[in-house]
Amino acid sequence: MTRVQVLDARGVARALERMAAELIEHAGDETLLYLVGVQTRGVPLAHRLARLIAAKTGHQPPVGALDIALYRDDVGPWRPAHQQPVLRDTELPVGVDDKVVCLVDDVLYTGRTVRAALDTLMDYGRPRAIRLAVLVDRGHRELPIAADFVGRAVPTSRSEDVQVHVQECDGEEGVWIAKGVAE
Numbered sequence: 001m002t003r004v005q006v007l008d009a010r011g012v013a014r015a016l017e018r019m020a021a022e023l024i025e026h027a028g029d030e031t032l033l034y035l036v037g038v039q040t041r042g043v044p045l046a047h048r049l050a051r052l053i054a055a056k057t058g059h060q061p062p063v064g065a066l067d068i069a070l071y072r073d074d075v076g077p078w079r080p081a082h083q084q085p086v087l088r089d090t091e092l093p094v095g096v097d098d099k100v101v102c103l104v105d106d107v108l109y110t111g112r113t114v115r116a117a118l119d120t121l122m123d124y125g126r127p128r129a130i131r132l133a134v135l136v137d138r139g140h141r142e143l144p145i146a147a148d149f150v151g152r153a154v155p156t157s158r159s160e161d162v163q164v165h166v167q168e169c170d171g172e173e174g175v176w177i178a179k180g181v182a183e
Contacts (some may be wrong), residue, residue: 001180003163008155009173010136011165016045016098016153020052022149023102026132032128033061034099038068038090038117044168045135046104064092066103071116090120090168097125102149106164108134131133 027033030053037046043065054060069085073092103117114132121130132148138156154177156162161178164169 001178003176003178007136007175009150009167012151012173012175014156015135016048017052018036019135019149019151020049020056023049023131023133026131026148027100029100030057030059030061032098032100033092034064034096034101034127035061035133036064036066036092036096036101036103036121038066038103038105038113039079039166041106041166041169042066042104044166046102049102049104049133051149063093064094065092066090066092066117067172068113068116068120068121071119073112073116076175084173092124096121096127097131098128100129100131101127101133102133104133106135107162108132108137108145108147109140109162111141111145114145115143122123135164137140163174 024030035046035050037043046063050061050063065081067088067090069087069112085120101121103112103114118130131148134147135151137147137150137153140158156177163176163178165174167173
């Protein structure tokens, strides 16, 4: 298997800066904005976006963490125990009712993770609107889902794997495409 780097730490930072500027531009009233990161790597990305927004506007939006594991459509009693998801915390420090919630994730692929995130989020209330921000959009959608804010579109084949590493989780920063991954 070979890995090709498509974004280094500087590229990730530039993409997040651009996404933060777009979020501000489209937010209308930034005091309604609520960033919710999808566990795992979406959470530190949401915190970074919140800091960037605060630096530009003086208002830091609240940040939450969403665990979608129990809402996924690819887990259940028919899967072996070693393929079951790891449960993580959902932490929503403020209610989602009447907020403009921006779900933040590292990679958008089939759209199934986003569908699970929408289902999970709606169990916590009724947002005014829900937006989607992803660091990488790799294509191959199976559901009619599109990101509102994209750091980088990376064309891939289904046999490739997009690996996003963030300092907070992985000790390194960047985006790689791994070639030669089994489908």
